[in-house]
Every structure is written in structure tokens, then in C-alpha cells.
Amino acid sequence: MGVSTSTPDKGIAVITVDFPPVNALPVQGWYDLADAVRAAGHDPGIRCVVLTATGRGFNAGVDIKEMQRDTAAGGHGVLIGANHGCAEAFSAVYACEVPVVAAVHGFCLGGGIGLVGNADAIVASEDATFGLPELDRGALGAATHLARLVPQHLMRALYYTSRTATAAELHAHGSVWKVVPRAELPLAARDLAREIARKDGSLLRLAKAALNGIDPVDVRRSYRFEQGFTFEANLSGVADRVRDTFGTPHGAPDREG
Incomplete structure (x- = not known):
């Protein structure tokens, strides 16, 4: 359980997220994921990162149950940490120094959209949904990141x-590189990563920096x-009122770790 990194192929780091049952990440999980991605990007031997997950879906966002249990900082400690x-x-x-390929299966919700929207390429299984x-x-x-997908x-x-x-649908809009049967997802993502990793490592890093530099929207500031x-929704009490009726509309999974 947690975030792990493996190097199954030369030049490729596979970062796997595992927070059962639905990969809704607690506060520390987001920081651990950030650390793993940065470490892979800093490694001079890595030319591409594959971001993947185990279990029922790729990512269900933040752990709302952790937020509901929170009593620190006037009840906003976990909210601040999660943000x-x-x-x-x-x-x-x-900002990863090398390209990041997101391998998405099942549901990709909330914070998951933030991850894949900032990735360089997305390979998805046929059962993947994004929202x-x-x-x-x-x-x-x-919304900053969803706007990069549709x-x-x-x-x-x-x-x-x-x-x-x-x-x-995302493939039709050009934001998903390839859609494959779920069983073929790991191989398809690594195939793309291997193709990328065959390029010169120094030139790849320059290319990543150049492409980020010409983005029309500063995604971090946005x-x-x-x-x-x-924060305004939480301070006004609107967020608590909605969270108190927390359920699973539209077939979305409970977002709890």
C-alpha cells in the first residue's frame, strides 16, 4: 500500500499508486506521489515515467473520509493539507524533467484529472472514465486540467x-493517445514509454522544458x-453542507482510502 517505483525497462520508471479500495489518496499520499515523480525525473538514467495504479481504478481523488474526520485547524487541517x-x-x-505517460484504468476522478491533465501522454483501458x-x-x-483533455x-x-x-470520447478529442483492453494497458503504456525512451536523454529533457515553456496557460497558477x-466554499459552510450528503451519484465510487 502506498506509492512505489520500479524500473522494468532501461530508462523507464514505473510509479504505481496503491491505496485500496479506490485509490483515494490521503494527504501524505499526494506528497509521497510528488516525491516519487520528482525523484524519477531527477535520475539521469530515466528518460520516461509511467504513472499507473492498482485496484479498481486509477484515482478517485482525495480521501474525503479523512477530511470528514478532521478536527485540526478548526476542521480545515486536512483540507489545507490536501490542497x-x-x-x-x-x-x-x-514539471517532471522527462515525459510522463499516464496509464489509466477504471475511474479517473477529481485529483486523478489533475494528474493525467498534467501528464505528457495518456494511454487508457476501454473501461476508463474521466470526470x-x-x-x-x-x-x-x-477544471484547469480537465480543460487540457476536452x-x-x-x-x-x-x-x-x-x-x-x-x-x-477523449481519444476522439485527441487527448488520449491509445485505448486498449484492460489486460493490455500495462504493455501499451510501456510500449509508448520505450519509444520515447529511445530518444537522446538530454534532448528529451530540453524538449520537455521547451514544451512546458510554450503552454498557453500556466497550469500551476491557474x-x-x-x-x-x-477555501471559500469551506469557510462559508457550503462545502460541509454538500459533504454531509456525500453519496455515490452517477455510479462514482466512494472516495475513501
Whole structure:
């Protein structure tokens, strides 16, 4: 359980997230993930990172149950920790010195969108679904990253309704590189990573920095702007009111670690 790193192929680091039952990460989990991604990117022998997960789905966001149990900092200790932890993890993926390939299966929700939206490429299984059920969870955020996966008007409709998009739909929009049967996902992600890793390592790092430099949106600043509204929702009591009715609309999994 937790975050682990392996190197099954030369030049490739596979970072695996394992927080059963649904990979809803506690505060420390986001920081651990950020540390693992940064360490892989700093390793001069690594040319590509594959971000993957075990279990029922890729990521179910933050551990809301941990937040509901919180009594620190006036009840906002875990909220503050989760917001900073998510920002660290998303930033680590975006700023990783080498390309990051996200291998997504099952559900990819909330914070999961932040991770894959900041990845360089996405390979997904046929059963993968992507969405931000934040409004059903008393939260906001990661619209910055969903906007990197789908066009603006679709992003807004998905955000307001808390609906999800399938891997096939994202493939049609060009944000998912390849859709494969679930059993083939690990191999498909590593195939893409191996193709990337065959390039010159120094040139790959320059390419990653160059591509980040020409992004039209500063994803870190944009996400932090969104988080300000998350704090406002919590301070006003709106978030607690919604979280108190926490359920599983639209077939989404309980987001608890």
C-alpha cells in the first residue's frame, strides 16, 4: 500500500499508486506521489515515467473520509493539507524533467484529472472514465486540467453536471493517445514509454522544458486560483453542507482510502 517505483525497462520508471479500495489518496499520499515523480525525473538514467495504479481504478481523488474526520485547524487541517498535497503532485507531474505517460484504468476522478491533465501522454483501458464530481463532493478545482483533455464547452458541461467522459470520447478529442483492453494497458503504456525512451536523454529533457515553456496557460497558477474558491466554499459552510450528503451519484465510487 502506498506509492512505489520500479524500473522494468532501461530508462523507464514505473510509479504505481496503491491505496485500496479506490485509490483515494490521503494527504501524505499526494506528497509521497510528488516525491516519487520528482525523484524519477531527477535520475539521469530515466528518460520516461509511467504513472499507473492498482485496484479498481486509477484515482478517485482525495480521501474525503479523512477530511470528514478532521478536527485540526478548526476542521480545515486536512483540507489545507490536501490542497497543498494535490498542488505538489500535479506540479511534480507537469514539471517532471522527462515525459510522463499516464496509464489509466477504471475511474479517473477529481485529483486523478489533475494528474493525467498534467501528464505528457495518456494511454487508457476501454473501461476508463474521466470526470470531476467536485460539485457533488463539496469541492472545486482541477477544471484547469480537465480543460487540457476536452474542449471548453464540454469541460464546463462535465464540470457542472459531474458527469464523466469515456476513454473513447477523449481519444476522439485527441487527448488520449491509445485505448486498449484492460489486460493490455500495462504493455501499451510501456510500449509508448520505450519509444520515447529511445530518444537522446538530454534532448528529451530540453524538449520537455521547451514544451512546458510554450503552454498557453500556466497550469500551476491557474489551479491555485481555483483552490481559492475551494477555501471559500469551506469557510462559508457550503462545502460541509454538500459533504454531509456525500453519496455515490452517477455510479462514482466512494472516495475513501
